Structures are given as C-alpha cells and as structure tokens.
Amino acid sequence: MIEGITLEKKENYAILMVDVPKTRNALSVPIVEYMTELMDAVIADKSMHCLVVTGGGPKSFIAGADISQLVKMTPEDSRYSIEVGHKLFSKLETMDIPVVAAINGYCLGGGLEIAMSCDIRICSANAKFGLPEINIGMIPGWGGTLRLARLIGESRAKNMLLRGKMITAQQALDYGLIAEVYDDVDTMRVKAEELAQELAAKAPITMKFDKHLVYDAAGKQPTDIAQRDANTLGFLFTTHDAKEGLTAFLEKRAPKYEGR
Numbered sequence: 148m149i150e151g152i153t154l155e156k157k158e159n160y161a162i163l164m165v166d167v168p169k170t171r172n173a174l175s176v177p178i179v180e181y182m183t184e185l186m187d188a189v190i191a192d193k194s195m196h197c198l199v200v201t202g203g204g205p206k207s208f209i210a211g212a213d214i215s216q217l218v219k220m221t222p223e224d225s226r227y228s229i230e231v232g233h234k235l236f237s238k239l240e241t242m243d244i245p246v247v248a249a250i251n252g253y254c255l256g257g258g259l260e261i262a263m264s265c266d267i268r269i270c271s272a273n274a275k276f277g278l279p280e281i282n283i284g285m286i287p288g289w290g291g292t293l294r295l296a297r298l299i300g301e302s303r304a305k306n307m308l309l310r311g312k313m314i315t316a317q318q319a320l321d322y323g324l325i326a327e328v329y330d331d332v333d334t335m336r337v338k339a340e341e342l343a344q345e346l347a348a349k350a351p352i353t354m355k356f357d358k359h360l361v362y363d364a365a366g367k368q369p370t371d372i373a374q375r376d377a378n379t380l381g382f383l384f385t386t387h388d389a390k391e392g393l394t395a396f397l398e399k400r401a402p403k404y405e406g407r
Contacts, residue, residue, distance in 0.1 A: 152185070154189070158194075159344075159347040160347045161192075161195050161198050162198075163200045163201070164201050164203055165182075165203065166202065167203075171206070171253065172204075172209045172258070173209065173210050173213040174213065174232075175213040176227070179232055189244075190243075197245050197343040197347040198245075198246045199247045200246060200248050200249070201249040201250070205251060205273070206253065207258075208270075208274070209261060210258055229289065232288065232289035236289055239265060240265075240362065241359070241362060242358075244355075245354060246265040247269065247342055248269070249335060250268060250269065250270035250274050250325075251273075251332045251335060252271065252274055253275050255276070255278070255313070256277075257287075259276055259278055260290060261289075263290075263298060263324075269328070269338060270319065270328055271334070272316050272329065273316070274315075274328075275314070276316075282311040292304070295308070297365075298322075298324055300322075350388040350404045351404060356379050360376070387405055388404045391404060
C-alpha cells in the first residue's frame with residue numbers, strides 16, 4: 148500500500164484516487180506501480196463495470212511527475228519509469244470497462260497523460276491542462292505526444308507541447324479534450340459518480356466492443372471497418388444482452404443486462 152492512493156469499490160463501479168497533497172498528487176514510479184496493481188484488482192472483479200480516476204483535494208488532479216525523483220534518475224531509471232507508465236496507461240486505455248477521468252484542478256504532464264488514457268474526461272472550472280515538460284528539458288514520456296495530437300489535432304498539440312502552454316477548462320472543452328465542465332469540484336465529483344452509474348448500467352459486452360473498435364480504428368480503410376463492424380454485430384446478435392436490449396426497447400422498459 149502507498150498512503151494516499153486508494154481504490155473505493157461501489158456497487159458496480161470503482162473510484163481510484165491519488166491524494167498526496169505535499170506533491171500536488173504528482174506521480175512517482177512506486178505510485179504508478181501501485182496504481183497498476185489496483186487496476187488489476189478492478190479488472191479481476193467482474194462486478195465492476197466502470198472506473199473513475201481522480202485526484203484528492205480541490206486544486207490538483209495530478210500535477211505531473213515528481214520532479215524531486217526525476218532529478219535523481221539515471222538513464223536506466225528513466226527507461227524503467229517509461230515502461231511502468233506505459234503499462235499503466237495502456238491498461239487504462241484497453242481495459243474492457245469505461246474509464247472516467249474526473250479532473251479537479253491542475254492536470255499537467257503525467258496527469259494529462261493519464262487523463263488522455265481514459266475514455267471520458269470531465270473537469271471542474273478551475274482545471275488547467277498542459278504538457279510543460281519542455282520547460283525542464285524533457286518530453287512527455289508516457290504517450291502524451293501521440294494522444295494529445297489524436298484528441299485535439301496536430302496544430303493545437305504542437306502549440307501546447309512546444310511552448311509548454313497551459314489551457315483553461317473552457318479551452319479544453321472547445322478543443323474536444325474535455326466532455327463536460329462543471330462550476331466547482333464538488334459538483335464535478337457528484338456528476339462523475341452519476342456518469343459512472345450511467346455507464347455501469349449499459350450492456351457490458353457492447354461497451355467492451357465500442358471501446359476496442361474506437362481504439363483499433365486508426366489507419367484502417369473503410370472496407371476493413373465494414374468487415375470488422377459486420378463481424379462484431381454478427382456476434383452481438385448471439386448474445387443475451389442484445390436480445391434483452393432490443394426487447395426492452397420494444398416493451399418500453401429499462402433493460403437488465405447480464406454481460407452474456
């Protein structure tokens with residue numbers, strides 16, 4: 148266990164929180180490794196159908212990497228830190244259940260990289276976003292360059308990356324980086340849990356396919372997509388959940404999905 152890094156399981160979703168005020172919730176290698184362990188616990192628990200990732204307090208989601216640890220790193224240490232970060236973020240990006248980033252305040256460096264690995268990002272109005280690594284002679288080493296360009300476009304991404312430029316919550320919303328902005332942190336946390344409950348109630352098999360279809364779409368031709376979608380739908384028509392969803396719609400009632 149690492150103090151301040153917690154996993155709270157609710158009825159059908161979980162909340163992973165980074166709450167280390169003295170470092171503004173910055174990420175260190177041990178924290179990233181422990182978060183990966185907690186992620187594995189969520190993946191292994193089939194009653195969990197959504198994950199929320201957030202930071203403690205009102206001012207900081209995750210304010211990047213722990214600089215006091217970076218300055219002590221050897222090249223070998225650095226390579227290892229990159230490996231563990233990519234392992235965590237790839238796991239977030241490719242796990243079968245949806246992941247919500249509930250962003251409270253500063254979301255910088257590794258914080259923005261972890262947020263971009265989530266499926267849906269919401270934030271409070273005081274949030275600030277950036278990849279300021281150029282200001283300390285570094286790069287975003289956990290996939291941030293790729294994900295930022297993919298989410299907001301190459302031109303805007305370069306403007307942020309090359310200048311170490313922070314953007315506001317409203318700019319992030321305008322760019323498409325964020326889905327929703329709420330007036331304050333408390334409201335945002337309530338909305339994050341409401342969103343988790345909403346997502347957890349959806350058909351889990353379809354949710355898994357939706358995530359993987361989006362993730363796997365880059366670079367594919369329309370003909371490839373057509374065949375892939377046909378195969379996916381063909382399989383879904385064999386599932387209980389698809390039959391339940393269609394029947395519930397016709398019967399004008401809420402569906403009861405079972406994940407089969």
